Amino acid sequence: MKLDKFVENGYVIVDDFLPVDIAHQLEYIFTEHENWELIDQYRDKKYGSGKYGHCKTGSPFFPAEDEVYTAKFWRNEELESNENIEIIFENHFIEVFNKLSESELTKFDIRCYKMDEGCHYRQHMDDWVGDIGCMYYFHKRWVWDWGGITYLGLEDDSDSVIPIFPKFNRAVFSNHKKYRFPHFVSHVADYAKETRLSLISFGK
Numbered sequence: 001m002k003l004d005k006f007v008e009n010g011y012v013i014v015d016d017f018l019p020v021d022i023a024h025q026l027e028y029i030f031t032e033h034e035n036w037e038l039i040d041q042y043r044d045k046k047y048g049s050g051k052y053g054h055c056k057t058g059s060p061f062f063p064a065e066d067e068v069y070t071a072k073f074w075r076n077e078e079l080e081s082n083e084n085i086e087i088i089f090e091n092h093f094i095e096v097f098n099k100l101s102e103s104e105l106t107k108f109d110i111r112c113y114k115m116d117e118g119c120h121y122r123q124h125m126d127d128w129v130g131d132i133g134c135m136y137y138f139h140k141r142w143v144w145d146w147g148g149i150t151y152l153g154l155e156d157d158s159d160s161v162i163p164i165f166p167k168f169n170r171a172v173f174s175n176h177k178k179y180r181f182p183h184f185v186s187h188v189a190d191y192a193k194e195t196r197l198s199l200i201s202f203g204k
Contacts, residue, residue, distance in 0.1 A: 006100055010179035011152065013164065017171035018092055023138045029085060030138075030197050035078050036114065041071040046124070055124045057182050061159045062123050071121040079112035086110075089201065093134065097203040100173055101132050105203035115148050115196040121188040123153075127176040130202025134173050137166040139197045146192035155181040166196055176202075 006012040018026075045052040046069035055069065063069070079085060089110055100105050109130060126133050135150065142148070144165065150172075151159055151161040161183075174181055188196060 003100070006173060006175060009117050009154070010181070011172060011174040012100075014096075014171045014173065015167065016169055017120065017136065017170055018088070020169065022088055022092065023169040025199065026085070026138045026199065027140065028090065029082065029090050030076075030112065030114065031077065031195075033076060033079050033082075033111075036074040036076045039071070039073055039075050041068040041069070045093075050116065054128055055182070057123075057153075057180075059153070059182075062182055069122050069124065071124075072119045073121070074114045074116070074119070076112045076114075080110050081184055085112070085169045085199070089199075093136075093201060094143075094203075095203075096171075096173065097132050097134070100175070101177075101203065105131065106202050109202040111200040113198045113200055115185070115188050115198075116193065117188055117190045119148070119185075119196070123182050123184040123187040125182055126142055126174075128201065130204040131175075131177045132173060132203045134171055134175055134199075134201045135164070135204075136171045136199040136201070137197065138199070139194055140168055141164070141194055142168075142196065143192075145189065146196075147186045147188040148192070148196040149186050151184055151186065154179075 003149050046055045047063045048065045155163040
């Protein structure tokens with residue numbers, strides 16, 4: 001674990017995070033499970049200054065107050081309480097969360113998502129959900145121009161973002177206690193041959 005990178009940058013990318021057989025097990029659980037719900041969000045106050053404007057950055061390179069937040073993705077709440085997923089999370093994720101937090105976290109939020117054609121997230125922040133966040137990917141194949149790329153903004157006044165490729169068995173941990181991390185996920189193209197799978201989690 002590159003702890004110094006997490007301290008310095010506020011995030012760290014960890015490849016080959018899980019034993020390969022566990023990563024394959026997660027993919028099997030996701031692809032075989034039914035009851036996915038399509039979430040199609042449209043919110044017109046998310047970039048404002050009021051109660052619901054927690055995604056405002058003040059940057060000219062991110063959405064202005066009069067823009068609308070949209071997101072489209074599939075979520076499976078049954079999977080989020082799946083016993084096998086809970087065991088994998090307890091055995092492989094929680095220790096890393098606590099190490100990066102430098103304290104024992106007591107609450108964890110697990111979310112099971114998939115993205116296919118047209119799915120996306122406009123710019124948003126996750127600092128309200130937990131102190132430490134994790135994006136974990138485990139589908140076997142992805143291609144850059146299929147879309148579904150996470151773009152991470154490091155500074156509100158920067159015109160640059162960091163692309164994070166959804167690579168097999170890759171975990172990305174972020175420090176929400178010190179950084180807001182405005183980020184977005186580009187639209188998945190109609191020619192993408194696979195479904196983008198992710199296990200998203202937060203600890204506080």
